[in-house]
Amino acid sequence: MLNHAKLVSTELRERNKGLVPIHFKRPGDTASIPEIEEVISTFESRMQDVFNVINERDAEIKYLKSGNSTGGVQSAGIQDYRQRLEEKNKELNTLKIQLTEAQKGQSKNKGNEFEKQQIQELRERKNSLEKNFDLARKQIEDRSKEIEKLKRCLDQFDEESSKTKKELKAKIKDNEDLRTRLSQVAGAKLVAGNTSIADLGDKFRPTRIAELYSELYDNDWTEAVDNFSKQEWPEEVIVQHLFITLQGCYIACSQLANQQLQDLVQKLSLDTSSQDGITKFRESHTTEIRQLVDARKGTARDVANSISKNLYKNQKFDEVLRSYKWMKDDIVRQITKLTFFEKCVTVCWLMVVQDPEMYIADNLRPGMKFNKEHYREYTKSGPKVDYSVWPALYLHKNGPLMIKGVAQACD
Incomplete structure (x- = not known):
């Protein structure tokens, strides 16, 4: 009986040599998110292999329980293995939580970076608009000065034109007066004492x-x-x-x-x-x-x-x-x-x-x-x-x- 137990123990040790190792190097606190993601991915892959091995061992245990008493010893080894697996699984969950928080932080950082980029773009746009506004305001001021100058020239032109018109009107009036006087002189000399010429404008001719x-x-x-x-x-x-x-x-x-x-x-x-x-x-x-x-x-x-x-x-x-x-x-x-x-x-x-x-x-x-x-x-x-x-x-x-x-x- 004792010999049979030793035989079973030896057999388990031999089988345990074929178990998938689940040890991994824990990433440091300063590890980047890609590094953490790589460790987790590797760990998940190994965990899957572990689960596959466990399923195989469960099948064997059922078989041993049904055939001999060595199953108790194998079950004890497997229980120990399961405990170690659960501990590693906890560490995995902890890493997942850290990864989620890191992703949130990175997302927040990315959001902050995007906001900073938008703010920077807005500032640059604001500066560009201010420059354009200053340029437009300067152009408007230049145009206003030019308009004022043109207005002054126009007022001066209007004043000179009005003065010229008055002078021209006076000259025309003088010319008409001279023509009228000349006509009157000629008419007076022609009509004076000349009854053959009737003044049709005289209502008492x-x-x-x-x-x-x-x-x-x-x-x-x-x-x-x-x-x-x-x-x-x-x-x-x-x-x-x-x-x-x-x-x-x-x-x-x-x-x-x-x-x-x-x-x-x-x-x-x-x-x-x-x-x-x-x-x-x-x-x-x-x-x-x-x-x-x-x-x-x-x-x-x-x-x-x-x-x-x-x-x-x-x-x-x-x-x-x-x-x-x-x-x-x-x-x-x-x-x-x-x-x-x-x-x-x-x-x-x-x-x-x-x-x-x-x-x-x-x-x-x-x-x-x-x-x-x-x-x-x-x-x-x-x-x-x-x-x-x-x-x-x-x-x-x-x-x-x-x-x-x-x-x-x-x-």
């Missing part, structure tokens, strides 16, 4: 005055005759007094107009020494005198309204009427209160402010040959003139006929 003169006879003169026919005066007497009233208005207005122009020229020249000096001044300032004449024409209507209020008191008017011995003050006084008298003054003033002044005839005398080319017959026909009813109107003295006069004819 000779043709219009001739129309007013004709209307005065057709309307107001006829109305005046009708008013006086209700009284005891014969029609012939009324007609003759209306005629001399018109003559008195024309002659008085002519005298006032000549005196007015002479006074204006004298005031303008400030020369009161002689009539010759005023005449020379008028001849040397044709344009200016023409302007005075035009100014009188422009104010003629208003001046006429003022004159008509007191013309019956005018000395010249009174002289003209009293030159006719048969004149009756009572009839003249009534005529000066009529619209006819007021319109006579207006039309006569418009006539005398023309250049030259228009002319109404006063050369008819009783017994003269009746000139049908210049006069119309009143109520009777005949070869001779009995008396004047309405004077003929001419463009100027000895000028062309504008409106035929009316006269009573007789045999």
